[in-house]
Amino acid sequence: MDDNWIASLPEAAQAYLEGRRLDEVECVIADLPGIARGKAVPASKFARQSKFHLPNSIFFQTITGDWGDAAGEEGFIEPDMILKPDMSTATAAPWTGDWTLQVIHDAYDRKDNPIPFAPRNVLKRVVDLYHKQGWRPVVAPEMEFYLVARNLDPAKPIEPMMGRSGRPAAARQAYSMTAVDEFGPVIDDIYDFAEAQGFEIDGITQEGGAGQLEINLRHGNPIKLADEVFYFKRLIREAALRHDCFATFMAKPIGDEPGSAMHIHHSILDLETGKNIFTGPQGGETDAFYNFIGGLQHHLPQVIPLLAPYVNSYRRYVKDHAAPINLEWGRDNRTTGIRVPISDPASRRIENRVAGMDCNPYLGIAASLAAGYLGLMREERAEKQFRGDAYEGDGDFPRTLGEALGEMDEAEGIAEVLGKEFCRVYSIVKRTEYEEFLQVISPWEREHLLLNV
Structure with missing residues (x-):
């Protein structure tokens, strides 16, 4: 050195x-x-x-x-x-x-x-594939998480933290500034820690769950942003511990509350011109725009184990609970799994709403970029835009970890992009984990099956 x-x-x-x-x-x-x-x-x-x-x-x-x-x-x-x-x-x-x-x-x-199975190396591999095509991927992650009361007994349900007012955090107060104020001391430390670490927070909002917050990060290099999410998870946990509460990034920590997502916004720039390849010379949407959406629709089901890595992850995909149940795409439509936010042509982007906050940020971003990359390379066309409430439709991606791993194991294109050795190791480790879970008898089973079956 x-x-x-x-x-x-x-x-x-x-x-x-x-x-x-x-x-x-x-x-x-x-x-x-x-x-x-x-x-x-x-x-x-x-x-x-x-x-x-x-x-x-x-x-x-x-x-x-x-x-x-x-x-x-x-x-x-x-x-x-x-x-x-x-x-x-x-x-x-x-x-x-x-x-x-x-x-x-x-x-x-x-x-x-x-x-090959180090997560940061997997993301670097995917970004390099984009660079070889003359593209620079840009992402902006959104981090949702809960501040909850200290929970020292795994058998006890998780509860919202006690707010500054002395009352437990209230649910269904999305975007409420009063609700944000309830967590003021924790948020102050989050800001202070982030400033000391050189991270720029684009904003903090109260989400729909009791004690649920969202932090938005400015768009940028996927590897740098994954590093920041990796660091932020620790930063937020440390800030919470200073105030006698826990920060949790579980996808579904509280049964009747919405789950926590890591929404990923994507745009792709031409390395030579710096222009967004999703936008044409006259400001319209390009074939690349529709191909990227098509790639997400075709290949996200094959990488669900990276976006929803635990059995708890699948509890988040509940109809009408702020999480997608399918891979429809729509403009400014938060019921679809793939959303095109309102933007000017130069900053046109595509949002993947499927990833849970419990995912490894390197692997979640790599998986999303891999699906879009295959769509671009194979010129896979997006399905017709969905209009209306996508919750009225059917689910079209795996709903259990075991099913999801089966789809990933058969996805040769995804294995080529992420690396075959990574996919082999990841599948084995997650299947081991899934088998561990299946050996645990839940309170629900004891309550309803013990004397009734």
């Missing part, structure tokens, strides 16, 4: 450290669920190292801590990966007791090849 590495840090990180002594650096990488794995090292040691090592088995672990049998032909020998820092991702960890930076790392094997 260069002796002047601190001087070359991103502006926000330098501002955070101005006049202070850096104590520690957290070297992190996202695993399949999007959990930060890595090591914390003294700043002096980080300055002397250009890489560090972690076993590749971190990508074979389920959300419960069990292991999928995904190691491949060599067996479960846990070889070390080489993790190299991407210093452009260096950012503050402002909730710590000392002066700490976080740095996202990329994973390579001993021959310096990217590890």
Whole structure:
């Protein structure tokens, strides 16, 4: 590492450290669920190292801590990966007791090849495919989440947090500023942490659920935005803990409340001209616009396990509960799975409303871009625009994790785009997780089946 590495840090990180002594650096990488794995090292040691090592088995672990049998032909020998820092991702960890930076790392094997099942590498692979066609994908994610009361007993239902007024957060107050004020202290810390980390929040709104908020991020590079969502999940959790509540990104934490989505807005720019390929010379919609929608309609069912990665994810897709049940597309229509928001021609974009907030941001964005890419390359035409309430139609994508994994396993085009080795490992790990879930007997089963069947 260069002796002047601190001087070359991103502006926000330098501002955070101005006049202070850096104590520690957290070297992190996202695993399949999007959990930060890595090591914390003294700043002096980080300055002397250009890489560090972690076993590749971190990508074979389920959300419960069990292991999928995904190691491949060599067996479960846990070889070390080489993790190299991407210093452009260096950012503050402002909730710590000392002066700490976080740095996202990329994973390579001993021959310096990217590890194919590392989520950030999967997204890089998809973005590179766009670049080879002369395109630059642009995304803007929206993050929905709940602030809930501390829940220390898994058998107890999740409840909304206590608001500033001393009353539990009320539901069905979408866009209410009074409702936002209820969480003022938590939101203040979210803003402060985000500013210290150099993140620009486009806005915070109250959503339709009790204690449910949404944060919008400005559009930009898919890898940079996925990094920010990865960082934001930790940032928001830390802000909530300061105020005796939990932040949860579960897709459906409370039974009678709407689920939490990570809506993804897409546009594609021509690398040479910088112009939006969804818009023609006269401001009209292009074939590429309809092909991208067609790709989402044809291929999103094949990547649902990346957009809805847990059994809980499928509880979100409930008719009339602010989540799509099909892949119809419409203009400014929030009942459809694919929405075209109001915009001027230069900023024309397509919104994927299927992804849940529980998805790994790297994999969710990669999956959405992969579906659109196949539509562009195969010139797949969008179905006729839907008009009216799409909830009146039928569902047209998998409704259980097991069914979704079956569709993904058969999708050869998606495997080519995301990488066959990634799809193999992901499927094995998720099937292991699904089998774990099927061994758990739920309260519903005990209540209704114990004495009635």
